[in-house]
Amino acid sequence: MRIDTLEVLLREHPFFRGLDEPDIEFIAGCGHNVVFESGAYLFREGEEANQLFIVRRGRVALEIDVPGRGLVVIDTAGEGEVIGFSWLFPPYRYQFDARAIEPVGAVALDGVCLRGKCEEDSKLGYELMKRFASILLRRMQSARLRLIDVYRP
Amino acid sequence: MTIAALPGTPLREPMVPFRYRVRSRRRETHDVVTLALEPLHGPPLRARPGQFNMVYAFGIGEVPVSVSGDSSVESPIVHTIRAAGLVTRALCESHPGTVLGLRGPFGTDWAMGSADGHDLLIVGGGIGVAPLRPAIYAVLARREHYGRVSVLIGARSPADLLFATELQNWRSRFDLDVRVTVDVADGRWRGPVGVVTELIPRSFFDPRSAVALVCGPEIMIRFAARSLVDQGLSPANVRVSLERNMKCGVALCGHCQLGPEFVCRDGPIFTYAQVGHLLAIREV
Numbered sequence: 001m002r003i004d005t006l007e008v009l010l011r012e013h014p015f016f017r018g019l020d021e022p023d024i025e026f027i028a029g030c031g032h033n034v035v036f037e038s039g040a041y042l043f044r045e046g047e048e049a050n051q052l053f054i055v056r057r058g059r060v061a062l063e064i065d066v067p068g069r070g071l072v073v074i075d076t077a078g079e080g081e082v083i084g085f086s087w088l089f090p091p092y093r094y095q096f097d098a099r100a101i102e103p104v105g106a107v108a109l110d111g112v113c114l115r116g117k118c119e120e121d122s123k124l125g126y127e128l129m130k131r132f133a134s135i136l137l138r139r140m141q142s143a144r145l146r147l148i149d150v151y152r153p
Numbered sequence: 154m155t156i157a158a159l160p161g162t163p164l165r166e167p168m169v170p171f172r173y174r175v176r177s178r179r180r181e182t183h184d185v186v187t188l189a190l191e192p193l194h195g196p197p198l199r200a201r202p203g204q205f206n207m208v209y210a211f212g213i214g215e216v217p218v219s220v221s222g223d224s225s226v227e228s229p230i231v232h233t234i235r236a237a238g239l240v241t242r243a244l245c246e247s248h249p250g251t252v253l254g255l256r257g258p259f260g261t262d263w264a265m266g267s268a269d270g271h272d273l274l275i276v277g278g279g280i281g282v283a284p285l286r287p288a289i290y291a292v293l294a295r296r297e298h299y300g301r302v303s304v305l306i307g308a309r310s311p312a313d314l315l316f317a318t319e320l321q322n323w324r325s326r327f328d329l330d331v332r333v334t335v336d337v338a339d340g341r342w343r344g345p346v347g348v349v350t351e352l353i354p355r356s357f358f359d360p361r362s363a364v365a366l367v368c369g370p371e372i373m374i375r376f377a378a379r380s381l382v383d384q385g386l387s388p389a390n391v392r393v394s395l396e397r398n399m400k401c402g403v404a405l406c407g408h409c410q411l412g413p414e415f416v417c418r419d420g421p422i423f424t425y426a427q428v429g430h431l432l433a434i435r436e437v
Contacts, residue, residue: 063340071340078345080355101343138351145348146336150373151279151309153237153396 006031009107013054014080015131023124030113036100042083043094049086051108055079058104062096075139076101082135087111167403170209170254171198175247176229181315184236185280186245187221189229190253197228200258202265202287203394203422207402208232209254210247214240217399219284219421220258225294230255233283233315259402261422263288263366263392265295271390272300272358274365276377278307278349281369282315284394284421288366289323296328300363303330303356307349307373310337330356349373350380360385367425368394375432378425391425412437 006028010016016024034053036042042053042060053060055077062075062083074096077083086094088111118125173190180186191197200206200220209215216238222231236245247253265288273292277285292302304323308314314333324331332352334345345352349369365381367374374393381391397409397416404418412431414420420428431437 059343059345061340061342061346069339073338073340073342073346075347076345078355099340142347142351145350145376148372149309149336150348150376151281151307151313151336151370153235153280153370 006033006107009033009056010054013056013107015054015082015135019124019127023121023127026117026124027109027114030117031107031109034106034108036104036106038100038103040100040104042098042100042104042106044097045094047094049084049092049094050111052082052084052087052111052114053077053098054107054109055081055083056105056107058100058102058106060104060106061099061101063099064096075142082132084111085132085136087115088132167256167259168401170207170215170256171195172252173197173230173255175249175251175253177249178247181233182313184245185233185315186236187231187233188244188247188253189222189231190255191229192255193252197230198255198258199227200224200230200287201262202291203263203284204258204260205284205399205421206230206232206255206257206259207399208234208244209256210240210243211252211254213243215254215256215400216240216244217259217396217402217417217421218244219394221283221286223290224287225290233280233286235280256402259399259417260420263291263394263422265291268364269298270300272363273302274353274356274358274363274381274386275302275304276349276353276365276367276369276381277305278369278373278377279309279313280315281367281373281394282306282308284368285366286316286319293329300359301330301357302328303332303358305349305352305356306331306333307352307369308333308335310335311342332356348376350376353377353380353384363390365391366394367391371395371432378429378432382425388426388429389424392422393425393428394421395423395428396421 059078061073063073172193176191177189205217205219208218218232221233236242367377399417400406400408402417404415409416
């Protein structure tokens, strides 16, 4: 059985692909493996946002409880995706709940550790910000498409 | 004039509706029903996947509706209809025994044979899944002739998904990659949330030769086709099914004209290379 180190897992993950080896090693030092059973929360709305999650398997629903409507799923993240961006910007609080809707395996990265490294190493910081911005742009475009209700005839 | 028709069902009288009886009616969602129709007299017309018929609710009006059944089955003719206006509402309220008029089949088809040997991406949203279903049946009937096949379905909500039982059956196959996403879901939904275009980069296909079949509301088609081209597909390999205000069905009246194209005759299936530039023009 192959047991991959965090470095290997991150190197093979689409989000980190192509980063320099020392950077991968540093980022791996900010992380640890986590598993969540179906129904468990990765984080809750209003909690301090000090982690982001690199999803390796399973699916996570980003949701919010809407009074009168119950839980509404806003977005989902599956294998190969990243969830939890609130650690990037003040006030560093999660805006939604993230719940495992299948058993989830992920790498949790310490946001404070990453922020510190990005402040010190502007080259890595810029590279990571470009990658985060790309995901945020895709999610914003997806939200816009849903806003215009693309399936309406 | 190039009206496509199968041997044995020539369009001798394209403007004359033939009488069909509703054999069965199945409710798919709160506003969509599937009607199985059989002719009162003579052999049934036979349509290829992607073609449409003009369906007439007597005394009310006529609308174009793509076939949604298995083209290899001679009878009944199957149409899936969303209640959106006066005529479609009347058609959706038709019960077994109701007699409707049918003209057709009209237009171009998905040209499934020309996709032999290629990876296939079948991308449908909303009611647009209905015209794709005959293509999926055709793929399954000759599965070994295609490479990887992905079926990507989008809907507003889980309750708006068409053909839910069949989707489940298709998902259980090892030779189909079926992915379903919805715009809005509650906590019981286990699948992805997002628009159907987001499923495209997550699918497995060879962009150099893959063929995509896309159907849905026009805005969805635009974004899906763009996403497919961004992934490396040639616009000539992206086939889209367009809907316009078809009236005569034989390129005489001009109601369905899209620039130089008559959607009823030259379409409804076009390549994105043919019509992509037209879809971006507001006035067309």
